[in-house]
Amino acid sequence: MTVIICMDNKNGMMFNNRRQSRDKFLIIDIMKMFPDKKISINSFSLNLFSDFTDRIKLEKFLLEKSNENDICFVENIDISKYSDKITKLIVYRWDREYPSDFKCTLDMSNYMLVSSVEFCGYSHKKITREEYTK
Secondary structure, rough: EEEEEEEEOOEEEOOOOOOOOOOOHHHHHHHHHHHOOOOEEEEHHHHHHHHHHEEEOOOOOOOHOOOOEEEEEEEOOOHHHHHHHHHEEEEEEOOOOOOOOOOOOOOHOOOEEEEEEEEEOOOOOEEEEEEEEE
């Protein structure tokens, strides 16, 4: 399974049950990466993909039900519990440190960085997309 997450420089993902940030160019980048695939999300992320409703698959039990061919955008789930299922990880990093009380705790030692690309976002001067494989 491919998992896509967003986090800041200190692996923060959320604060007070809210995403730290959002950027519409990041969502466009995801859709360009997977032009012929549906992106699985849970209801928390639905408003981010409002321009792409035909390209998403809404899943209540997002990572529990996903299989090896699925692409999952995750914001509010501890992905470390599913490390055995994650074969590819795409990390979008904000070039900032935001307040956070929910962080990515995945042990990255089992993953190899295969690419890193920086681009200018809509609300962020720099977003880095890192791709890892197991």
